[in-house]
Amino acid sequence: MSAEGELPDALRLSVGERHEVAMPGLGTAGYRWDEELTGDAGAVAVEWQRGMSAEEARGRPVGSSAPERIALTATAPGHVTVRLSQRRPWESGPPRAEHTIEIDVTPP
Numbered sequence: 001m002s003a004e005g006e007l008p009d010a011l012r013l014s015v016g017e018r019h020e021v022a023m024p025g026l027g028t029a030g031y032r033w034d035e036e037l038t039g040d041a042g043a044v045a046v047e048w049q050r051g052m053s054a055e056e057a058r059g060r061p062v063g064s065s066a067p068e069r070i071a072l073t074a075t076a077p078g079h080v081t082v083r084l085s086q087r088r089p090w091e092s093g094p095p096r097a098e099h100t101i102e103i104d105v106t107p108p
Contacts, residue, residue, distance in 0.1 A: 010102045013044075013074035017052040021101070022067040023084065025050075030088045031096055033068045040078025043105045075103040 011019055027050065031090045039058055049069040072082065080103045085095035 002071075005012070007099050008101055009019055010104075011072065012104045012106065013072070014106050015074050015076060015108045016072055018069045018073045020069050022069050023086070024097075025067045026086065026096070027066060030090075031086050032089060033070070035070065036083045036085070037079045037080055038083070040076070041080060043074065043076045043078030044080045044082070044103055045073040045075050046082070047073070061075045061106075072101075072103065076104075077105050077107050079104050 002086070007021060007023070007093070013019060025031075025033075032050075033048070037044065047070070049071070050066070071084075082101045082103060084099045084101070085096040086097040
């Protein structure tokens with residue numbers, strides 16, 4: 001898993017391998033990360049975890065935003081571009097933040 005603030009630009013995964021990336025959160029201000037996949041979209045499955053466990057929340061100031069975690073699981077060989085954008089769902093216009101991850105998936 002990548003630590004919060006360490007966002008990879010590229011990943012090389014084998015089929016069945018899973019990689020988690022912690023995205024800086026601003027949920028208390030209404031911002032949320034979402035993804036758009038292009039390329040061999042069936043090569044990667046995406047899951048989001050939003051919020052903090054009780055253990056993670058310990059020691060953080062009240063009202064601080066939790067990181068959002070995206071889990072990328074390689075499901076078939078191919079190449080996928082994951083475009084991540086952070087925005088408020090009710091607002092139009094450009095996102096507050098963006099990041100792109102290029103993923104190459106190889107056979108097991």
